[in-house]
Amino acid sequence: MTFHPHLSKLQPYPFxxxxxxxxxxxxxxAYSPxxxxxxxxxxxxxxxxxDALIRNMDGLASYPATAGSEALHNAIANWLARRYNIQALNPATQILPVNGSREALFALAQTIIxxxxxQDGPPLVLCPNPFYQIYEGAAYLSGAEPYFANADPQRNFAPDYQRIPEAVWQRVQLLYICSPGNPTGAVLTLNDWKELFDLSDRYGFVIAADECYSEIYFKREAPLGSLQAAHLLGRDYRRLITLSSLSKRSNVPGLRSGFVAGDAEIMQKFLLYRTYHGSAMSPMIQAASVDAWNDETHVEENRTKYIRKFEQITPLLAEVLDVQLPDxxxxxxxxxxxxxxxxxTEFARQLYEQYNVTVLPGSYLARExxxxxxxxxxxxxxxxAEVExxxxxxxxxxxxxxTLNDR
Structure with missing residues (x-):
């Protein structure tokens, strides 16, 4: 029996x-987990x-269109315009609902690569390091290879793209970036985005901006988004795709509802791919998603919870660990x-053994x-979890x- 030749390159997931x-x-x-x-x-x-899910259960009796409903397209377009103070994208050609940003991050590489x-080896997918593991799997299974740009703590965990060789850039076809970042929480600046756009213009690669954490932040000013950065820099959305989700914003990870938006030509090809991939969103989820994107009150309440939580916990942990409030x-x-x-790894293992608290080793989220x-x-x-x-x-x-310090 034979299988996809690149499946063997996939590492076990961090968990x-x-x-x-x-x-x-x-x-x-003695401790609860x-x-x-x-x-x-x-x-x-x-x-x-x-309630919106319950009201729209009749939608289960219909096959959904892959492109999604006009109402959902409009809700997403209006949210993007409000959130980032940009002119509304064309709902029909520049926006596509997806079943959570995770599956779209993976599928996008299959469309782009x-x-x-x-000529000089397989194409490259450039990823931050550490990174969301989907980027690596998407690279391998699209016939490309990942190239990792290490996060630099001295640059607020942004990679130093100037250190990447010319020969590497010439093979890059897709660049994943996560802002706010997982796991660092770092947000790209306008200068960071200008550097990436300039590189994309020079070498022709597509930027996939993973922005699923955009609505959880701790400063007065909301994080800068990729579409917003392009607008501020006076450019269009060529070779730029933004991906976002309701999972974190609205506390609905099981809803599997998100969107991709940006370059109309890429969106057209991505829709074609998804038509065959079978990725249509259920009508009842589309209806609930419309209500979620149209409401900001619950998002503000959710953000306030996180702000209060981090204000209490970060100083407590900073007494014993090298840690600070993220962006x-x-x-x-x-x-x-x-x-x-x-x-x-030993920290995580001993903490679990002695105090029944689970944390994730950082080395599991990165590659050498x-x-x-x-x-x-x-x-x-x-x-x-809740603050308590x-x-x-x-x-x-x-x-x-x-106890470690006392040893």
Whole structure:
């Protein structure tokens, strides 16, 4: 029996690695389990979204169109115009609903990558490092290879694109970028976007801007988006695709509702691909999504919860860890090797064993590239639960770190 030749290049997902790390470990029964490992929103789903699903259950009797409803296109276009203070995109040609940004991030590479045009090796998909693991899988299974640009803590975790060789840029066909970033929470500046747009103009690659954390932020000014940056720089959306989702914004990860928007020519080809891929969104989910994109009150309430949570927990953890409030998103990205040189994996394993708290080793979210693994000796903590549970976890982590310092 034969299989896709690149499937063997896929690594186990971080949570599978975590399961192996914890194999045979018995957590301290004196503590109830608390997981800060998975970035799955735990705040309640707004009632009006639940109600919209129930009201529109008749939609289950119809095959949905892959392109999605006009109402959903309009709701997304209006949200983008309000959120980023830009002229509304053409709802018919520049917007496409998708079943969550994850599946679209993967499928986009299948549409963009053309292995036949590279003379000096397979095409490249440029990814930040650490990164959302879908980028790597999308690269391999589209016939390309990932090229990792390491996050630089001295640059607010932005990669130094100037260090990437010319020969690499000439093979790049797709660049993934996540802003606000997972796991660092860093937000790209207008200068960062100008650099990426200039590189895209020079080498002709497509930019896929993963912006699923855009509505969780801690400063007065909302994070800059890619479409907004293009608008401010006086350019159109050529070779630019923005991807977003309701999962974090509206606490509906199970709804699997998001969108892609941007370059009309790419959107046309992506719609063609999706027509065959079978990615149409259920009519009842489309209807609920319209209500979600049209409402900002629940988003502001959700953001306020995160702000209060991070204001309490970040200073507490900063007493024992090298960690600071991120620009946005719901992760803390902490360095741990200052604690008697403990590794990120050993920190996670011992914390789980002694205090029944799960965190994700940073090395699981990155790859060794250019001589280092930029996630090594860091941990990612997802503060997604209600504040009381997150505070309890933070207090246990503080106690654990103090035992490490006492050794």
């Amino acid at each position: 599978e690695k975590l399961k192996r790390l914890f194999a045979g470990v018995q957590p301290n029964p 608390i997981s800060l490992g998975i970035g799955e929103p735990k705040h309640p789903t707004p009632e009006f979204i639940r 053309n292995p036949s045009v590279c 946005a998103a719901f992760y803390l990205w902490a360095r741990v090797n200052d604690l008697n040189g403990i590794s990120d 590239a250019h001589g280092i693994n930029p996630g090594e000796n860091r941990i990612r903590m997802a503060l997604v 549970e997150c505070l309890e976890a933070a207090q246990r982590i503080v106690a654990f770190c103090k």
